[in-house]
Amino acid sequence: MREFEHNELNLEELNTIIKQSNTLIWRSNNKGLFDYFNTTWLQFTGRSIEQEIGNGWTENIHPEDYNNYHETYLEHFRIRKPFEIEYRLKREDGVYRWMLDKGAPFVDTDGEFKGFLGFCVDITKSKKIEGKLEKEQEYLAGILQGTNSGTWEWNIQTGETVFNERWANIIGYTLEEISPTSIDTWTKYCHPDDLETSKELLEKHFYGDLDYYEVEARMRHKNGEWVWVLGRGRVMAWTKDGQPLLMLGTHQDITERKHAIEKLRKSEIRLRQSKEKAEQIAGELEESQKIAHLGSWYLDVATNEVIWSEELYKMYGFDSSLPPPPYTEHMKLFTAESWNILSEELAKTRDTGIPYELVLEMAKEGKHKGWVWVKGEAVFNNHNEIVGLRGVAQDITRRKQMDLQLKVAKEKVDFISKRFQIMFHQAPLGMILVDSSTGIIRELNPKFAKITGRTAKEIQHHIDWVSITHPDDIQEDWDKMKLLNNGEIDGFNIQKRYIRPNGEEVWVNVTIASVEEIGNRRKQHLRMIEDITSKKQSEKALLKEKERAEASENRLLIASQAAQLGIWDWDVEEDYLVWDDRMYKLFGQNPQKIKTNYELWESCFYPEDKERVNQAIEDALTGIKDFDTVFRIIHPDGNQFYIRGHALVLRDQQGNPLRMIGVNKDVTESKTRELILESQNRQLIDFSNIVAHNLRAPLVNIEMLVDVLENSNSVEEQQLFSGQLKSVVYHLNEVFNELIESVQIRQDTEIQSETIVLKDRLDRILGSLQSQINACQADIQIDFDKASTILYPKKYVDSIFANLVSNAIKYRSLDRKPIIKLKTEKVNGLVVLTVTDNGLGIDMSLAKDKIFKIRKVFHNHPEAKGFGLFMIKTQIEAMGGKIWVESAPGKGSSFFVKFKSRKV
Secondary structure (H helix, E strand, O other): OOOOOOOOOOOOHHHHHHHHHEEEEEEEOOOOEEEEEOHHHHHHHHOHHHHHHHHHHHEEEEEHHHHHHHHHHHHHHHHOOOEEEEEEEEEEHHHHHEEEEEEEEOOOOOEEEEEEEEEEEEOOHHHHHHHHHHHHHHHHHHHHHHOOOEEEEEEEEOOOOEEOHHHHOOOOHHHHHHHOOOOOOEEEEEHHHHHHHHHHHHHHOOOOOOOEEEEEEEEOOOOOEEEEEEEEEEEEOOOOOEEEEEEEEEEEEEHHHHHHHHHHHHHHHHHOHHHHHHHHHHHHHHHHHHHHEEEEEEEEEOOOOOEEOHHHHHHHOOOOOOOOOOOHHHHEOOOOOHHHHHHHHHHHHHOOOOOOOEEEEEEOEEEEEEEEEHHHEEOOOOOEEEEEEEEEEEEEEHHHHHHHHHHHHHHHHHHHHHHHHHHHHHHOEEEEEEOOOOEEEEOOOOOOOOHHHHOOOOOOOOOOOHHHHHHHHHHHHHHHHHHHOOOOOOEEEEEEEEEEOOOOOOEEEEEEEOOOOOOOOOEEEEEEEEOHHHHHHHHHHHHHHHEEEEEEHHHHHHHHHHHHOOEEEEEEEOOEEOOOHHHHOOOOOOOOOOOOOOHHHHHHHOHHHHHHHHHHHHHHHHHOOOEEEEEHHHHHHOOOOEEEEEEEEEEEOOOEEEEEEEEEEHHHHHHHHHHHHHHHHHHHHHHHHHHHHHHHHHHHHHHHHHHHHHHHHHHHHHHHHHHHHHHHHHHHHHHHHHHHHHHHHOOOOOOEEEEEOOOOHHHHHHHHHHHHHHOOOOOOEEEEEOOEEEEOOHHHHHHHEEEHHHHHOOOOOOOOOEEEEEEEEEEEEEEEEEEEEEOOOOOOHHHHHHHHOOOOOOOOOOOOOOOOOHHHHHHHHHHHOEEEEEEEEOOEEEEEEEOOOOOO
16 A cells, blocks of 8 residues: 655645634734634624734624623733634624634744734524524423323333423322322222223233323322323333333313213203203203203204204304204215214214214315214113213314324424534533533533543543542532432532543532433433633622722611611613612512513502602602602502602713612601691591581570570469470580580590401391381392401401491482491402492482481481581591582482501
């Protein structure tokens, strides 16, 4: 054999290779400026060498990537170390492509540093594949969630079985409660009769008689009842000798459907046994079919008369007011193949009485429409002769579509697994698969070998992660690995140091997650390693600056806490709102469960204050006036608070608002005192007016009667006027006592509140009014479902119920039976009571503001005093609530009571 001598490439040959290479190649000089780009580079960018040299080429870097590239290049140029970085570079057609840029220093023959050489590789496709894989994984999870299915994985050879949480939920357990799991878990909860059926179907699937395993079985629920499940599965992996190895499947809860079918069966039995109850049973049958979405039919063999249920008409799209469609129309409901199958089974059942159960493909105008499940059987007379056929049908299109989607999803999982292997070995991060029990590295990619300074041959199956980890960093990693192996966490992240063979320390960021590999019983985990040595060095330089910033922030925090101020910072352009801890407490919000923006802040405003606060903020942003206002907010629990807000608007050079920084403070206590003082002043004025109005007439009468008595010499006349004087004094005393009671109610704001069950208090009041209720045969209707309890004084609740119900009875219409309705509901977190009657009603154009005044009556009634409504209004307002009425003559009245905001 002829031998060839080894020859080095000369400069001309090397230059030709660089120019004609498909790779984008560049060079920079010892000052860091770029002085060369190959032909492939210039063709890619569509620019000339004059445009590119120096730093001109950086004009084509995506703006979002420029700073990262610039800092990386300058840092590595300074320390003369190789680098690699990903960024987007604009192609000659204006499209940005993702590039992996690798650069390294080079020297001349004398060892003098001459600059950097580098090349770029287009990695756009791999970037897109990463995004596509994430979407496909989300798609598979969405299908399982949409079908509400339990999933299971069964290693047939070992019995090891894995279930998801939904599998356990179907039988009333959590996954933790039934763990550890195995194939015995299934046999433990499955009904013995159905377990035998399951085994037979599994054997048929294992021997190839069935493409997939499907069974309907009963499972014992945690509450002791039996639930029906539809189990489906398929062998996904086989041993080398052809034995089934791994099987995947799903469980769906079909209890409701099975119960509906059973109900339908029982209804049909009752129909045959009792003709007298035919109409009732037909109604139950129709209701059962609606529940199960089942249609039924019956064929009289002697007359060929066909009867369809309402649900069957609906399923096949025919008018239920017409007879069932003729044979020629019926066959158009199915594809030709499905119709042939159905026809054969119908004929067989008619001749032999053997029942059938099929899944058929429906069609419309010759095109696929969906799938339908059908079941039919023969009807026999007492002589065992076939007198009819009957059956049921159910549209299972959605279920079939879900099955198909699940199949596609499984195929995508296989594809994703293959793509993962490709990405594993080509990933820009170091990646290793580790045996969780021993720590031995089973598989690694080239990037990991480079980070640790070792070869793949040295590492794989010979080295564990502990032996290459810095001794000070081992314990933290071990502690978290124990949690991972025990199933307490799914993964974790840690920063640690590796020791290279030359003793050099490498800082890395490691992300660890458990992985399951089909056919592998050993636990393993994936580690993704990023070299952050340069980042750690930068962090040291920033540490002192950070400490100084934290000291400044602490001083500000102490100042704000001392003043009990909540501080907020709103980015107007991005609508991003930052709250400190005090702000979350002021507004009763959980920082872990919300995303702060202006919409959240606005949602806390009291409805009646929202427009005013929004206008104040708008005025501050437009520069009309500073933001300084008091407004009300509502906590999630319904409680109301007063907040005082101040804010400063930061603007750009053109005066446009950029940020709004402000403080909030709880002023509820001072605002409440202010409102109480205002209320007391109004009450004082009202009381003086009431006294002047209600006592003037009695006092004038007393004065006149006293004058008459003094000037009268007649004993009879004196006795007459003395009796009248006593009546006036009695009336005066009655009015005075009423006024005193109203004053006491207004002042008694500290009366003890307690949790009141409204129905219990109303029953007590109705018991005291039972004789009046019976006398007029009043119909009392109660609906307290939406708000059944309230924190309120017991005697006030009794007073409200007693006055409103007794008034409804007292002022009832004699033309109709009294109907009194009491209902509660929640409105903006407050309890509102409504009492409605169909009585005489009130002319509101005449009553207007007088209806709740003392001693105002609007109907002639011997017991009318005009004090009850005045008193309960005083009680309600004393507790911070409100009462109002809607009424019309002859139409009845509706009284509304809004109770003060309390926890209900």
